[in-house]
Amino acid sequence: MTATSWVIRGARPLGAGPADIAITDGTITAIGDAAGQRGAQAIDAAGLIALPGLVDLHTHLREPGREDAETIETGTLAAALGGFTAVHAMANTDPVADTAGVTEQIWRLGRAAGHCDVQPVGAVTVGLAGSRLAEFGAMAESAARVRVFSDDGRCVSDAVLMRRALEYVKAFDGVIAQHAQEPRLTEGAQMNEGAASGRLGLAGWPAVAEEAIIARDCLLAAHVGSALHVCHVSTAGSVEIIRWAKSKGWRVTAEVTPHHLLLTDDLVASYDPVYKVNPPLRTAADVAALREGLADGTIDCVATDHAPHPVEAKETEWAVAAFGMTGLETALRVVQQAMVDTGLLGWPQVADRMSARPAAIGRLSGQGQPLAPGSPANLVLYDPAASSAVDPATHASRSRNSPFAGLTLPGQVVATLLRGRATVLDGKPA
Numbered sequence: 001m002t003a004t005s006w007v008i009r010g011a012r013p014l015g016a017g018p019a020d021i022a023i024t025d026g027t028i029t030a031i032g033d034a035a036g037q038r039g040a041q042a043i044d045a046a047g048l049i050a051l052p053g054l055v056d057l058h059t060h061l062r063e064p065g066r067e068d069a070e071t072i073e074t075g076t077l078a079a080a081l082g083g084f085t086a087v088h089a090m091a092n093t094d095p096v097a098d099t100a101g102v103t104e105q106i107w108r109l110g111r112a113a114g115h116c117d118v119q120p121v122g123a124v125t126v127g128l129a130g131s132r133l134a135e136f137g138a139m140a141e142s143a144a145r146v147r148v149f150s151d152d153g154r155c156v157s158d159a160v161l162m163r164r165a166l167e168y169v170k171a172f173d174g175v176i177a178q179h180a181q182e183p184r185l186t187e188g189a190q191m192n193e194g195a196a197s198g199r200l201g202l203a204g205w206p207a208v209a210e211e212a213i214i215a216r217d218c219l220l221a222a223h224v225g226s227a228l229h230v231c232h233v234s235t236a237g238s239v240e241i242i243r244w245a246k247s248k249g250w251r252v253t254a255e256v257t258p259h260h261l262l263l264t265d266d267l268v269a270s271y272d273p274v275y276k277v278n279p280p281l282r283t284a285a286d287v288a289a290l291r292e293g294l295a296d297g298t299i300d301c302v303a304t305d306h307a308p309h310p311v312e313a314k315e316t317e318w319a320v321a322a323f324g325m326t327g328l329e330t331a332l333r334v335v336q337q338a339m340v341d342t343g344l345l346g347w348p349q350v351a352d353r354m355s356a357r358p359a360a361i362g363r364l365s366g367q368g369q370p371l372a373p374g375s376p377a378n379l380v381l382y383d384p385a386a387s388s389a390v391d392p393a394t395h396a397s398r399s400r401n402s403p404f405a406g407l408t409l410p411g412q413v414v415a416t417l418l419r420g421r422a423t424v425l426d427g428k429p430a
């Protein structure tokens, strides 16, 4: 579908009353009565909520190197089907995205696929090895214009290296996205440390292993006056530390995943590795604190940490299974269930947490713009009244490791537009 001029009839922008949205040549030109719009294709959007295109700060697209799990083509199609118009591709590929060449390759493959914008994240250290800083400047100046740097999957645990990384990115307004996991405290860890791990006899992953790194990094970011982003916050204590850091006026932002907003470590009792994830599922009290933190803005945004794995890496015994869950195609539905249907967030705040804020943190200029005349027509039409069981076999992702499989969730992404071009129509790839 190559049309970029549309009239969307009767949509509910950010959940408000019905309005027509006129799009001309990929730009929103009017919101209100667009009955007179000519030469445009029409979409009947009665009852559908219109949101700005979603932006994911944390996606594992697996290409290059693990195309058996996901490719840029399949991962970005999954993103579009989830309502995303931009994703940040994490650097733990093979080869690692630690040079201008690799990040440019990923950026170009994303453009060629065309389902959503792909913004590569650069590695903090060469080969994610945690010893030498990667060439941030060359990645920042490349065609990919890298601004977010992360060794995600691993923690930059060396405090001196972390300090230098934070100092280095200031030159081009970059941000270090930290996977907060103190390595010594989590050696061999398999699940959240607590009552459930005791019962199940699995090595525990204490909350303090996450919280200690977050506290240290907030202090380091403040000390050098730089920007820290905390990936996948999973504990109540982490929310408290970030709330404290923000109260100081420090440049700290944070994300939470859909699965940490909905699922708890009780699920591990099944020993089904689909629930094995890093950081691990935590307790109901942690879930409540994460929801509250997202609602009050302590946690800036939702990020999927979409982590596809081939069947053989997940359908095996718990101890040797890979960590990670898919999430792009269910993120908005989970957020509706956990945050909107519970009254914690309205749709304007969902737009903030899933589009505007992640775009701002990722330094993406053309994404996360308000639904208003003059904005690029990046938007999603979503039916909040729909409801269906999650079936990973129908997902566009190459992998099937969704922890929501079989669960009935509200909502359905009906259409996604990327600069006015439909990537999804009638809930299917356009």
Ligand SMILES: [Zn+2]
Pocket (backbone or CB within 6 Å): 152, 153, 154, 179, 231, 232, 278, 279
């Ligand atoms: Zn991570």
